[in-house]
Amino acid sequence: MIKLNTILLTACVLSLAACGGSEPEREFRPLSRISPAPESSYAVTEDSALDLSAAASSGNVSATDSVPQRAGRFLAYTHNRTISVPTDRLRDLLETHMTQCEDAGPENCLVTNSNVHGLETNYASGNLALKASPDWAIPFLEGLPESLGEFNSNVYASSTSTVDLTAQIIDTDARLEAQTTLRDRLQQLLESRDGDLGELLSVERELARVQSELDSYESQLANLRQRVSMSDINLSYDARVSPTSQSVWRPVTEAFGDFFRNVAFALSSIVTILAFVLPWLPVVVGLIWLFMFFFRKAFRKKKTTDAPVTTDKGDA
Numbered sequence: 001m002i003k004l005n006t007i008l009l010t011a012c013v014l015s016l017a018a019c020g021g022s023e024p025e026r027e028f029r030p031l032s033r034i035s036p037a038p039e040s041s042y043a044v045t046e047d048s049a050l051d052l053s054a055a056a057s058s059g060n061v062s063a064t065d066s067v068p069q070r071a072g073r074f075l076a077y078t079h080n081r082t083i084s085v086p087t088d089r090l091r092d093l094l095e096t097h098m099t100q101c102e103d104a105g106p107e108n109c110l111v112t113n114s115n116v117h118g119l120e121t122n123y124a125s126g127n128l129a130l131k132a133s134p135d136w137a138i139p140f141l142e143g144l145p146e147s148l149g150e151f152n153s154n155v156y157a158s159s160t161s162t163v164d165l166t167a168q169i170i171d172t173d174a175r176l177e178a179q180t181t182l183r184d185r186l187q188q189l190l191e192s193r194d195g196d197l198g199e200l201l202s203v204e205r206e207l208a209r210v211q212s213e214l215d216s217y218e219s220q221l222a223n224l225r226q227r228v229s230m231s232d233i234n235l236s237y238d239a240r241v242s243p244t245s246q247s248v249w250r251p252v253t254e255a256f257g258d259f260f261r262n263v264a265f266a267l268s269s270i271v272t273i274l275a276f277v278l279p280w281l282p283v284v285v286g287l288i289w290l291f292m293f294f295f296r297k298a299f300r301k302k303k304t305t306d307a308p309v310t311t312d313k314g315d316a
Contacts, residue, residue, distance in 0.1 A: 074166045074224070077134075077231040079141055082157035083148065087124045087239035091116055093151045094126045094237055100140070101130050108136040110230070116237075124239035131230040141233070153240075169224050176217040183210045 085093050094116060101109035113129035132140065145155055186207040190200065 073164055074169045074228050076163040076165055076227040077137075078161045078163075078234070079137065079231060080157075080159045080161075080234045080236070081141070081144065081155055082236045082238060083153055084156050084240045085148075085151060085153040085237050087120060087122065089151045089153065090124050090126055090237050090239055091119060093148075093153060094128055094235075096151075097128055097235060101132065104132075104136050108133050118239070122239060126237035128235040128237075130233040130235070132233055133230055137231045137233055157236075163227075165224050165228060169221065169228075172217055172221045172224065176214065176221060179210055179214040179217060183207065183214055186210060 083093070094114065098111055098114060101111050109130055109132040111128070112131055113127065116124070116126040118124040130137075148154055186203060190203050190207060
């Protein structure tokens with residue numbers, strides 16, 4: 001009985017330690033056993049990641065060993081490119097980039113979002129969001145300006161940002177390791193069956209709680225691993241009207257094309273103005289009538305006052 005209570009107390013202490021804040025020593029201690037991967041091995045395939053995850057669950061290797069690094073840090077990259085493209089080639093260019101990504105396979109590139117607006121207009125635009133491994137993303141981005149030549153397009157805005165996930169990955173890995181140790185001890189305690197039914201049920205409840213937290217940490221670590229191993233690429237396409245498509249009469253044709261739309265817009269504006277003016281029209285008319293009434297009354301009074309007074313000299 002005392003032995004079982006001691007083991008349960010130890011399990012609770014380990015659980016609290018796993019849920020506590022990360023200390024500086026624990027935060028950077030795992031880096032000593034994580035050798036930085038070379039540039040060519042920056043990407044991690046799905047099969048190798050699963051193997052390493054299984055090994056980590058058995059206690060043979062840290063789960064962070066499957067996370068690629070650069071300069072000893074776990075960095076998530078985001079690349080943004082804005083492309084100026086003729087409006088009649090915008091859709092073709094976007095579909096070409098999408099096809100390149102799909103042909104590379106899901107382990108190298110994934111299309112997460114694609115949209116096009118206002119095709120065949122001067123304000124057409126499109127967006128393409130990709131998740132790509134650095135082995136595919138870096139050559140694609142470096143060769144992008146040259147590949148745009150056949151579409152008469154060019155990159156006129158470019159930016160790259162990074163997010164350092166080192167602390168999050170190391171902290172999650174430490175919590176995962178602590179919860180794995182706690183789970184193993186609880187399983188050994190449950191297999192020994194050295195207590196009554198109530199104590200065994202208590203151990204099973206604690207084991208279920210620990211397993212739930214363990215699954216949560218594994219999910220968080222898998223998400224962080226995916227963010228590091230797959231860079232985000234955001235491509236924006238802005239339409240550029242080709243000079244050959246313009247002519248001297250183009251403004252006239254556009255004016256005729258917009259004639260009925262402009263007439264309808266003018267009529268709608270008149271109706272809107274009337275809707276605001278009509279409720280106030282009786283008030284305005286009444287104020288004008290009162291103003292004119294008092295003005296005429298004051299003018300007549302002044303005219304009567306200013307009239308000359310005549311005297312009869314014959315009486316004098």
